[in-house]
Amino acid sequence: MSSTRRLPMDLAYLQNPRGTAQWDKYTLCIEGQRIFLHSGEFHTFRLPVPDLWLDIFQKMVAAGLNGVSIYIHWGLTNPAPGVLDFDDWRDLQQIFKAAEQASIFIVLRPGPYINAETTAGGLKRAPNECCRHRRVLDATMPDQISDGRSLIAVQVDNEYTQSPIQHAKYFAQLEATYRSNGIVVPLTYNDPGEGRNVINGTGAVDIYGVDACPQGFNCSSPTTWGPVVTNYHSYHEEVNPSTPWYMPEFQGGSSDTWGGPGYDACEVITGPDFRDVFYKQNWASNVKMTSYYMFYGGTNWGGIAAPVVYSSYDYGGSLRENRALPPKFDELKRQGLFLRSSPEFRKTDWIGDSSTGVLVTSTNDAIFVALLRNIDTGAQFVIVRQANSTSTSNIAFNLTLSTSAGTLTIPRTLSSGIQLNCRQSKVVLADYTFGNLVHSNKLLYSTAAVLFAGSIGGIDTVFLYGDTNQGHEFAFSSGSSQPTTVAFAPGFKTSLQVVSSPKSTAGPLVLWADTQTASTFFAPAVPTGAATFTNYWQFGTNETVLVGGPMLVRNATVSGSCLALRGDLNASTLLTLMVPASVSAVSWNGADVPVRGVCGAAALPGAKLLEGQLGFSLGRGSISVPALAGWRFKDSLPEVQSGFDDANWTVADHTTTNITTKPLFGDGRVLYGCDYGFCENIVLWRGHFNGTGCETSVNLTINGGTAFGASVFLNDVFLGTTNSSASVEQINTLYSFLTVRPRLGQTMLLQLFRMIWVTTSPPMAGRRAAGRGLHTGLHTERSPRGILGFQLNSGNFTTWKVQGKLGGYTNYPDKVGGVLNEGGLFDEREGWHLPGFDTFSWAPRALSSGLPNGTASVGLFVTTLSLIWKNTRWHTETRPVHTTWTAGHIPLSWTIQTNHYELYTSMYYFRPDIPLLVQSVLPPMRHVQICTTPHRNILGWHRNRITRTFLIK
Incomplete structure (x- = not known):
């Protein structure tokens, strides 16, 4: 399996003696180890089914994230003065339980104000903070990292100003409440832009951060970009250089408004190329704590939404509203696994960039270069992009930089140079150490990207990749040996290749693949059971395996000679594994998978490459999707009737x-x-x-x-x-x-x-x-x-x-x-939409018939359905009792598009979408709590006819 290096720390500069979550000017430090906080936003109140939260957290971890940012909605948990509601899906312990099962840390953001495009920004009707906040603190105090749990930071309010003085005193009062009630983790803040709020003086927090959404929220022209922000580093050095550079909300997608182009466009504007350029620009600014808003958006059910958004809160995030993985997930995973694999990157000094003068020169003035260096190890990270970050041109260049082998101009053997195609950014490495400190295996330089670096089965391994239409070159060495240079010209073979096989455990294993192939690989943490954070990468375990092929790998365990994998498929695929030599048997979701050695691969000391086949089918006999028939109807506007x-x-x-x-x-x-x-x-x-x-x-x-x-x-x-x-x-x-x-x-x-x-x-x-x-x-x-x-x-x-x-x-x-x-509405007040309400006596009426008599009114159409789901272990992870039904739509064709509709599914209300203001008139059943046990699921369909004529097909 894997063993990743733990670099020494200078503890003298750490702040926060109160707990085991500390920090200095570089990073947050947990249990004496630096972490690059790589996090994503998830609102549990937009997916009110706790059984599904583990799915979100597991996908975060699979993408290489180690943190999740969680808002707590004040209006939902404190509905009236003196009334606190932390029952059912509002129970905070269910969040911590799921996060710890997935092995991810939590940054809690309890408000009072949260924004989040939610009603009144999450505020309650009659504010009275103390009672509610103390309940939140009582519920979270035992879950702090100081007690061996997952909470590593708490944000104070959100998007506020420090002046006038009453604002600062309000912040100070909140902070005093946190501290007096046992919160010892760092207190953070999310400034809505470079506002310099609560950094110093009354109300100052421990770790200050900036909210940044550089592409804005207009998805109408998804290929039109604004430029990267270039002053992030200078701003940080000016206002808070003694703490880590933190971005609590960096753009991970975009909200869509009424009449907007839809969330597919929002996914494009913040797609893989955006992440490649803008996220690496943050790295170039020496950001070491970041969270993407949103990782998963969810659904605006009931009255949750602010009026500026509609029922979907898909956000074009790393997961779509139906929890599917879009293409941008792969780019996040490539970045996440690199950050996880690169402990030297956690402590870097910003040396300079093209605007200030930098010790790296380029042969092309259209290139912008930033240089970061680890002062302890000498590792260098040269982050390059086009000087015009919005450019769609293809450019090539060479770089000249100082290395441990002297000043080099790279690439040295490729005439194609280093290439950036369209909107692209790269991290060029120099003196990058990987694997075990004892062996000192090193990339002298690399124009290729690192997907994974570590030690598997005692072998120091680095997995490099690059685009097939570009050239790539790297040089690696082991100990005092002379560097070996490897180059791949444009058009190279698209598959996994073993570039270098070690003769002993002291030598490096170098793997190479094209970007598409590399994107199919996962590196799940393998628990060892030897520490408090058993399943947490870097803390409870540094053991891993490489798994290529599946759509998703959720987790991996090794027991004796058997590797057990759990995950999801969307197609039949070749399974490729890099595992310890002791592994001889493999299972996928509990079913045995025959494996063999990879053809042509040399024998490795302590590890081996295996391959097998994972089959996939739609399982026609395993899922029965019911027809929506047998509708019954009742008028729901008796208020207009006489009497x-x-x-x-x-x-x-x-x-x-x-x-x-x-x-x-x-x-x-x-x-x-x-x-x-x-x-x-x-x-x-x-x-x-x-x-x-x-x-x-x-x-x-x-x-x-x-x-x-x-x-x-x-x-x-x-x-x-x-x-x-x-x-x-x-x-x-x-x-x-x-x-x-x-x-x-x-x-x-x-x-x-x-x-x-x-x-x-x-x-x-x-x-x-x-x-x-x-x-x-x-x-x-x-x-x-x-x-x-x-x-x-x-x-x-x-x-x-x-x-x-x-x-x-x-x-x-x-x-x-x-x-x-x-x-x-009358039917809501009478409970017609609730599970168990008897509608048998209602008049049968086809949904396509619409409301009776062609008059303006409100009516409720109701049907019941049973969803039959036979779990098929081979194809996908076994689902919880509550699952998401994403197979069905109720398509509508409107003759006059000024109708409103609402949908109730097993009690939950999905707010209206208005055809005049939303492009799509297909109301999806988003994240409905459909029971897979033998219960009746009630589907209620409101028709609010506010014009005279319409047709439902």
Whole structure:
């Protein structure tokens, strides 16, 4: 297996004597070892199925990440004053359990404010931080690295400013709360840009970081780039040179807005080439702590989303919303395995770059060069890119640099030079040591990339790779021997090759492959059971094997002579292994795999190369996807029917509000949903007035957040619908009574059925809005949701009543989905969407028939389904009880695309997408909690017809 070097540390400069998580100007240090914190963001509240979190964490580790950044949503865990909810999927211990099972460290970001394009930035309706924060601290204090657990840092708030002084004191108060409640790990901060906040003075944190999304959030032109940011190093040296250079949120994808191009485009704009250039530019700036926002985005179910985003939060991340691996995952894995394999890279000094003068020269002025050097070992990392980072040209050059063998111009034998094709960056290595310190095997230089470096079966191994349309050259040596130079001209063979086979364990094994082949390899940690962090790479184990071929390798164990692998396939593949010589048997997901020695490979001392075949089929008999048939229907808008009793509705008679924006017109009554306990999802209003015969219209100003809709009825007559846009959150509309005239003495009901997307919690000043990257003023999150103005052309309303989610903020019955899951529709208040509700007596009605009578209304279509899943161990890892059903869509064809739809699946509510504002009109069943045990799964489909005609196919 593998043994990676542990370099000595100068402990005199480490900060934080309180715990075992320490730091100096270079890196974070865990258990006395430096780490390059390589992390990704994951919001567990956007995947409320704890059984699936391990899948996300395992994919992070497979990509070479060692950390995960976790937001805790305040509004979900503290729904009302004095009410704390850490039950079910909100239980923090389930996060730590899954992370430790996958062997990944946690940076916890508990807010209070988180942004994350979530409702009110994660703030709750009535802020009272102390109680909730102490509960979070009580739950996480035992999980710190100082107690042998996975928590290595806690972020203080998010995207805030240090001035005026009240802000700094607020930070100091939060920090004092953390420390007084037993938090000993470093306290960090995420500055929204180069704002110099909380680095020094009152409220200063331990490790300061910068939030950076250099490509922005417009995916409409995914091949159009902005340039790399070139001042990261100088900024860090100016403001906080004594701590590691940290980027808590570096761009890993992009949010998409209403009317945007969709997340496929967002994946492209932050795709493999973006990661190659921009992530390595961060390396060139000597960044040693980074987290990618997002690694996995998830789904905006219920009322989680801010109004600027729709139901998908795919983000174009390293995992797609269905948890599939996109091409950019491979680039992240190539970088992650290199960082994991390169302990010398963890302690480097920035020597210079092309803008300041550097001890590396290029034959091409179109190249930008940065030089990092490990002052202890002399290892050099020359990071090259095009000077114009947006260029799509192909360029070639040679580099001249100083090495332990003297000044060299490389490549020395290739006429093609070093090549950058289009948008590409490379790390050229010099005096790079790999494997065991005793053997001192070294790459004198390499223009090829390192996928893996370590020791397997006692053999020092380096795995190099490069693109087939480029030339690559490297020179390696062992001990005092003369360097051996190897060159591959463009067009080389595309397969794994053994470049050098050692005669003894002191010699190096050099493997070579093209980039595509190298990308199929994984290096899973093999637990040894000898340390506290048994499965954690670098801490509990430095043992590994190389596994090539599968789509994903989740983990590996060695027992005696048997190597047991678990992972996933998407095609039949050749399995290639580099394993200790003691391994003679291999299994894949519990099934034996016949293996043999790789044809033509020389015998190796202590290790061997094996190959076998992994077969794959779709398993037609193993998965039964049910047809969505047998639909039943019931009307869900009885409020417009004569005789409907609203006696139990809340009387809306407030005349004051804490919301900064006051009513625009009316009679002084405040008609804001949050003032009556109904902030999220669908809210219904009823305005009573006595007819005089003179009323001909009503003027309403409605605020529901961007992309909201509101339908208005007079008694049972539909007056019309107001639809906002992706940029408008408030609309004034005059509704005419031409089709129904009130009569003298008649009691009239103006009924407003409002689609509302975001709660409104009082924020603190100076932070960013729920749209990432935008600074806002004092009252952004206090934008009112409701009716800001109401006026009949003649006369006045006698009574206003409001109804939202059943139980409001304290007595809502859905304790699993939580406070943001449901809205105020009649079927939601009656529980029609919940598992176990009997709909047998409902009228059968085909989904394609639409709503009855062609009138504007709301209806609920319901069907049940049973998902039959027979696990096939050979093809894929056995799934947990709850799985993601990604096979089905309900395709819709609209004649008038101003309809709204909502989807309930086994209780969880998937918020509306609006065809006018979202390119796709296919509502996917995203991450639905479908039970694979013999239970009925309820599929509920709301139709909110706010225009007269439509067709469902």
